[in-house]
Amino acid sequence: MRYHTVIRLKWFLFVVPALLIYLVFFIVPSASSAFYSLTDWDGISYRFVGMENYIKMFQDDKIALAFRNTLFYAVGITILQNVSGLAMALLLDRKGRGVSALRMFYFMPAVFSPLVLGYVWGFMLEPNIGAVNSLLGALHLPSLQLDWLGNPAYGKWMIVLITVWQFLGYTMVIYLAGLQGIPAELYEAGDIDGAGRLSRFRHVTFPLIAPSFTINILLTTIGCLKLFDQIFAMTRGGPGYATQSVATMIYTIGFGPGGKWGYGTAVSIVLFLFILILTVFQVTILRKREVEM
């Protein structure tokens, strides 16, 4: 008996460092934020207000807008990033001297800080003196000189496009890994049966990269639901509240003048639950699919 207990403890020790740090620096603060969400804490003093923050939230149409925007970002970015990432992976799944370099180029934007790139893009998309509109002017296309970030309709799309631009390399790399795991024999079998390119993709490739697909979809969705840096740097959630995501909204509520941290924490807890539900939903569907493949 003692021997087994010792062994069990030894195994547990492997997990202890990670568990300790995770508990102290992550779980404990997260839990206490649950407490703060029931107060009207503004950083200096607080009163217990029960569920008031949560009720206010559901009546606040700015927060509803932020949730809608966040869904837009999550869906838009996940779809575009995965389609383009997969496309690039398929095109670059080959040998050859240039291939490494090509893959590097597509990955490179991910090496930069999203906040920094957001500022740079904000500068380039400036409607009056920015590089993009200047270039369009030089090409004699003044009708295309739009207010890329200042016009609410375009602003949201620019955030989607720029995030995809930055991270499609990441998605591509994960798909490449998946593609390289497909044994060549399966392709040859398909060729013998006379399958065309498209058919090969549908029946051999796509099913076998199901794990990559799962991971990518999950990671991009979760990341997008928390989207902050790019929006913060490019539009600050503006103009007005047009491009706010829930994460930037929490920031504005909590860190703007007259910071309402109690309220902000309540919103972040709701965001957490939102992401949790969506993730569980996604995982269930995607795992089912993987099993079937």
Next chain:
Amino acid sequence: MRRSSGRIVVQAALWALALLHVYPLILILFSALKSKSELAYFPFSPPKRITFEHFHTALETMSYFRSLFNTVLLTALSVGLITLIASAAGYAIARRGGWFYNGLYLFFLAGLIVPFQMTMIPLYKLIIKLHLINTFTGVTSVYLSLLIPFSLFFYTGFVKNVPKELEEAAVIDGAGMLRTFASVVFPLLKPATATVAVLNAFVVWNDFLMPLLFLPSRGKQTLVVQLFNFVGQYFNNWSPIFAAILLIVYPMLIVYLFAQRFMIKGITAGAMKG
């Protein structure tokens, strides 16, 4: 052959697309090398006359070497430690299984979902209470707690692909558990470690919020935080900002170039069985 001409077209297209893809980054380089007035009039073309003045300004204002040291220190500490603790935990979870360890696994993964805003303020108060404010120990601990979910996810998947026979052989030879892990298992995790290390390095190196919150004194500031010295409330000094961005990113580019090979191998086995 019919195929090769088609191939050349595709190759050319890929290269053109790749260059277009990185053009904004190239633009950063061009802008950093132009004089302020040239930048104002010709923001999108290559510099007509190259000047290094903005790099000088940036180096000075950023206390570059000090900040570089701080950033390297912070990144090395965080990345080094995370690979150790995440691989150890991943090893235990992958090998033991059962409701306890699988439950722990999900518990750790939940961290991926939590938005940072939720923990930020209570975490700040905690760090102060523990007298860890403005210390590298404090910031590193925060990073470790944030990086655990993803790194653990990776390692767990990877370990599952490592054949148990080698460990069993080591045990028969009389090696204890720690020995087995350190000399047999860990070396086999190389591709995963490389990937985890590089991806985490990018995150820590580029991060702005943690050092701002937890390492506020000027002597300890990291590179990205120093960037804010150029962003005043009323006036953005763009030219040195571009130079500063390049000064901040090039070490990571170098790291990426070296790590490229390992990364795909690492992701292949690691992420697949997650």
Next chain:
Amino acid sequence: MKKWAGITMTLALTTVVALTGCSDKNNSSGASDSGAGASSPASSPSGTTSAKPADPVTLRLSTWDYSDRKTSTDAFIAAVKEKFNVTIQLENVPTDQYESMIKAKFAAEDGADIVNLHSVLPGNYENELAQRGMFADISDVGGLDDYLSSAKEINTIDGKLYTVSISSDALGVLYNKKVFKDAGLAVPTNIDEFTAAMDKIKAAGIAPIAGGFKDSWAAQIIPFIAIAQYMQTGDHDIIKKLGDGRAKYNEPTFIKAENVQSDWAKKGYFQNNFLGSDINVASAMVGTGKAAMLICGTWQFKAVQDADPAAEIGFFALPLNAPGEQVTIPTASVGGLAINAHSKHVDVAKKVLEYYLSAENQTRVIADLKGNTTNTKVKVEDHFLSEVNAALTGAGYVASHWHGFFQAAGIGTHFDKGWQNVLAGGTTNEKLAEEADKIVAEELTKKK
């Protein structure tokens, strides 16, 4: 293999360095600021202003505007080191996060020794902190008599002085003189002349007003000036009344003030795509003559002039007054430094503050800020500032303390993003006013 050696070595080295070097709070070692800074236990000298104290002291100073005031701040730090053997450890936090940082730090009893503040007017977080005894009473600091009483009044609560506002900026029109000259225009003195001027400039193909509305705060300036003109002129205390519920936001005069900016937007008096341009771009447009006027505070002068050092930039009050009426100019007070009451070096900090407030240092600060100094001993020779002063002297009423506008917490963010939102078509001025009253009502019930 090499990779592993590298990683292990780095790990070992860094762990050693980290464990030995990095666990004291006041570790100050920066390449450009502190040199030989060592922190010593609090042996602060008693309040004589004569010789250098023997023991070096390190004081932490929080601020947000290092970038805007680099020259004077660097000089100040150097002088303090030389005169008092005090090392200033600067903690510069970007504006957006400033309020939160200060609150978080004070909540955790980790506030800096000296803190840069906007003012302690009611409604600001600084006021609440002051009321909780977070800041020291600086009434006994030397040199205060050199300052205008208004700079001290707004920062006094219950007879205790917490900071001194070191300058005030006027809100009005910064304009490119060449554009006006080319259009044959003289400085307008009432709303009719102003509107005519805008039409003439527009006809010449130049944007009359540069709007930097990507920055939400920039969308507040014109409404503030309108509120000053339409509301504060007749009732000097209207702001206080709005803050404590005696007056309501949702009534015609206020909405008329709000409509000035949105009407001008509809009539096309701003440049195209004004929601995509931030204040820097707007300033540059005026500096380079692409736009004629920037309606902002005088602090923005530097940004405008920098765009084209040869341009002639002038100032006049925004004449929203009807012909025959007098113009009202609102001013904003730039903040000052306050001392953390729980600092271990309050006495030393007070001496440093005294030096900060001295004419010698303030001359440098004003050179960076381009505001109107509140220190009567500081003389500034600057033709832009003389135009500003002329405008102020010629005005009918100078409404002060813009930062005191928002008496209720939350009103700040509400209007800050709100007016920008109106320009974006996301809401209306009427709705904003309605919601403002609700916010005030909520705040008041809380206070009971």
